Ligand SMILES: Nc1ncnc2c1ncn2[C@@H]1O[C@H](COP(=O)(O)OP(=O)(O)OP(=O)(O)O)[C@@H](O)[C@H]1O
């Protein structure tokens with residue numbers, strides 16, 4: 001029954017040591033996410049959402065517990081295998097876009113293909129196609145500073161799609177955007193979901209719930225039920 | 239990551255930061271240029287000296303003089319010996335030396351005893367009259383500037399400087415000295431003198447036909463009047479009033495020829511150990527060579543210090559670049575770059591700065607050497623002409639291997655100084671790097 005899930009975590013713990021103090025950012029978290037779902041992760045600030053996403057994306061290692069994504073058991077992987085996992089299996093979208101300022105939109109989208117060994121001619125073509133897909137065919141040679149926030153995030157989405165990963169991880173992709181741009185990004189993610197990708201989005205924006213097929217609520221590094229979540233978080237949200 | 243992509247990315251990255259790369263590379267340019275220039279300079283000095291020593295004649299030659307007088311005090315108390323004994327260069331000595339391995343020929347030499355003077359018309363000159371039992375002076379590595387090196391009885395060959403020594407004794411001071419006479423084929427008179435019991439000077443004149451003038455050697459042979467030994471012996475017998483028996487009492491010098499340049503020094507040592515005084519120009523060459531090796535090492539060391547400073551510059555630039563590009567490194571890792579990719583990129587950039595600087599440095603060092611050659615050669619040649627002596631052929635000599643070595647060396651320095659920063663970049667935690675402000 002668990003094998004149906006694309007993503008599975010078991011007693012997942014991520015602890016940070018701050019001097020004498022130990023912070024449990026993720027504290028025995030157990031989740032299961034189905035393939036081809038659009039999952040929204042909700043939780044108050046500091047509840048461990050970003051930390052979870054980094055763990056799932058192979059950008060960080062858990063303190064204990066295990067993570068299974070498809071056939072990959074992340075906690076068994078060495079550095080090289082993790083790099084290959086990030087290269088082939090996931091696309092990451094950040095709140096702050098993380099584009100290389102000195103590169104054009106086209107070059108930014110091409111960037112991951114340098115590391116996956118795609119031939120130069122094909123790189124250019126693929127990056128162009130993806131930028132067209134996100135509606136930026138007339139901004140190919142613009143640098144990030146010459147693009148709006150929404151446009152920058154669309155470049156970042158195109159970049160996440162470049163190696164055709166099954167899983168897209170997005171950490172507050174609309175957090176830095178105005179309402180309209182945020183809406184566009186959500187629609188774009190929804191389209192990707194329709195095309196068969198598994199989408200996992202951390203968001204404070206409740207409009208995201210309209211596109212989501214599943215919602216995971218997180219409190220203090222643990223997945224909780226919607227009921228528990230509402231009773232605990234609502235007062236503090238005010 | 240594919241190698242070609244890696245190289246392209248390194249080039250792109252360097253290109254993107256042109257001004258910083260250029261500024262850092264300037265240090266390497268200076269370092270490499272000084273290494274190239276200083277080593278070339280030391281090499282030029284060596285070449286020059288080698289050229290000048292090369293003219294001294296055959297480098298396979300060893301000059302052997304009679305052994306130093308044995309110390310009287312060191313000998314057993316039974317004194318009564320008059321003058322301390324020299325170890326003579328007689329037939330016994332020749333036989334002894336000829337048994338040494340590597341000896342190809344031994345030529346004994348006899349010098350004229352007593353005063354002499356060369357006369358040509360009303361011109362006079364001084365030369366040291368030397369007798370050798372040879373038919374051709376080329377055996378000793380000498381070449382003729384005029385005429386021939388072939389020597390027959392009744393003929394003589396003049397040294398390169400001796401020919402310029404002729405002067406007119408009747409000339410008043412301040413008058414133009416006469417130009418050196420053209421002596422080839424001419425008869426000259428050799429006047430030798432001795433003193434009788436009552437102090438009277440007695441002169442005797444011999445006549446020789448000059449058949450050749452030797453090219454200058456910057457050595458003793460320049461002042462020779464070379465004749466056949468059988469011509470010289472009667473002159474000495476007249477001068478000393480005694481029959482000469484060189485075979486038993488010893489010649490003035492033995493010229494020993496080794497069968498190769500590499501055996502000369504060892505042979506010289508062995509002859510010295512036998513109790514004679516032996517000397518070879520090859521010894522000077524070797525001494526010079528080790529001296530120039532030391533000079534090269536010192537000069538190279540000075541350049542290397544400049545390169546070390548440049549290396550610190552590269553390390554600094556790379557460390558700064560990695561700080562500035564921390565987020566970019568985090569991103570590279572997030573989109574799938576392996577630690578090795580990151581390491582290779584940053585190492586490549588560091589080596590690239592070294593390479594660019596090295597190429598620039600070689601260009602400047604080599605070009606600077608060419609310019610120095612042009613300028614210095616001119617002044618040194620005029621100086622040499624004024625002071626006498628051979629003009630230098632080169633001042634700065636860049637051996638062919640040096641530019642390649644220097645460029646590779648600079649790139650290696652870049653690589654080395656990039657090692658620590660690149661390792662730090664490669665092992666950055668992706669999350670930490672991404673969160674870096
Ligand atoms: N590198 C770190 N060192 C120490 N503590 C950390 C580190 N990263 C995260 N934390 C702590 O872990 C907890 C969870 O952080 P995380 O960034 O996952 O929260 P979040 O749910 O994404 O919050 P937000 O909604 O504000 O982005 C926080 O208390 C944070 O202080």
Ligand SMILES: [Mg+2]
Pocket residue numbers: 049050051171
């Ligand atoms: Mg967060």
